Amino acid sequence: MGLGQGQGRDYLMTSDAQWAFDAYEAVRARLPETTYPTESRHVESLGDLTGDFDVFLLDAFGVLNIGESAIPGAPESIAALQKSGAYVAVVSNAAGYPKRLLLDRYTRLGFNIAPENILTSREVLLAALKTRPRRKWGLMASQAFGMEELEHLGAVFLEEDPQIYDDVEEFLFFGSAEWTKERQSLLEASLTKNPRPVLVGNPDIVAPREGGLSREPGYFAHSLADRTGVEPQFFGKPFGNAFDMALAKVSGVEKSRMVMVGDTLHTDILGGQAAGVATALITGHGALKGMDANDAIKRSAIVPHFIMLNP
Numbered sequence: 001m002g003l004g005q006g007q008g009r010d011y012l013m014t015s016d017a018q019w020a021f022d023a024y025e026a027v028r029a030r031l032p033e034t035t036y037p038t039e040s041r042h043v044e045s046l047g048d049l050t051g052d053f054d055v056f057l058l059d060a061f062g063v064l065n066i067g068e069s070a071i072p073g074a075p076e077s078i079a080a081l082q083k084s085g086a087y088v089a090v091v092s093n094a095a096g097y098p099k100r101l102l103l104d105r106y107t108r109l110g111f112n113i114a115p116e117n118i119l120t121s122r123e124v125l126l127a128a129l130k131t132r133p134r135r136k137w138g139l140m141a142s143q144a145f146g147m148e149e150l151e152h153l154g155a156v157f158l159e160e161d162p163q164i165y166d167d168v169e170e171f172l173f174f175g176s177a178e179w180t181k182e183r184q185s186l187l188e189a190s191l192t193k194n195p196r197p198v199l200v201g202n203p204d205i206v207a208p209r210e211g212g213l214s215r216e217p218g219y220f221a222h223s224l225a226d227r228t229g230v231e232p233q234f235f236g237k238p239f240g241n242a243f244d245m246a247l248a249k250v251s252g253v254e255k256s257r258m259v260m261v262g263d264t265l266h267t268d269i270l271g272g273q274a275a276g277v278a279t280a281l282i283t284g285h286g287a288l289k290g291m292d293a294n295d296a297i298k299r300s301a302i303v304p305h306f307i308m309l310n311p
Ligand SMILES: [Mg+2]
Pocket: 059, 060, 061, 062, 063, 262, 263, 264, 286
C-alpha cells in the first residue's frame, strides 16, 4: 500500500508512531541505500560520547525539542558538549521556518547555538535553486511567515485557485502547516494533467509536536508520487545534499570523529550512515517514543552505532 491510501485517520495529525514507522518503510525505495554496524552500543546520554567525537550533528525535533518545548535535560546536555570543545551543529529538516524564528525558539528553550551552526533543509533547497534555471515556482509554505528568505524566488503561494497550480512550472515544498486536503487534491489534479518537477525541502513524513505527530511535506510528496507517478526531488535528511552542506563546514575533520544524533531511523540514522559518519539514536522522545526501539531497528534493519533513551 502506498502512502496515498491512508486508512481514514485525521488528515493533519496522527499520534501513532507505528503508523509513521510503517509509512517510512513503505517509501524505502525512494530513500538512499547504505550499510550499518552489526550491533549498537547502549549508552546513558550524549555525555557518554564526549571525547569519542569532535563533531556532533544534532537533529532538532525529537532531540532538542518537541514542538515548542525543550526536551528535559537537553539544554544542559548540549551545553556540556559545547563546553568540552566539541563542534555542535543542528541539522534539521525544519524547512518551514525562517532561520530567525528557529534561532528565537532555540534561545527561548535554553539552547545557545550560533546561527552559522544551524543548517536546515530550507537552506539546502535554496542553495540548490541557485544552481538551477529560474522558474515560475509555486509554494507549499506558510503564509504566516510571509516571504521571509524567499522573496528573491518571485514565487506564488499555492492556495485555492486551481489556475495557479496549472500556471507554475515547478513546485517547491517548504512547510505543510497550512496545507489542506483540498490543496493536495488541486495539486494532484494539476500534476496528473501536466507532470512537472516537485522539489521537496522537507523529506520528513511526520514531525513530533505536543499534540502528536504532524504530517510534513514528505508525506504529501510521497502521496503525490504514489498517485501521479511524479517522483519528487528531495532536499534534506536522509539525502546526501543535506550532509554535504553540513560536512562542508567541518572539512578537515575525519568522518570517524563525527556523529549524527537523531530520533528517526529513516532520516537521521539512515542519512548519517549513508554520509559515512557514526550515528546515535534517541529512543525516549520523538519518532520512537512508545514503540519498541529494538523491534523497529530489527524490522527496518537500520542499525545505529549508539542507542540512548535521552539526549
Ligand atoms: Mg527528529
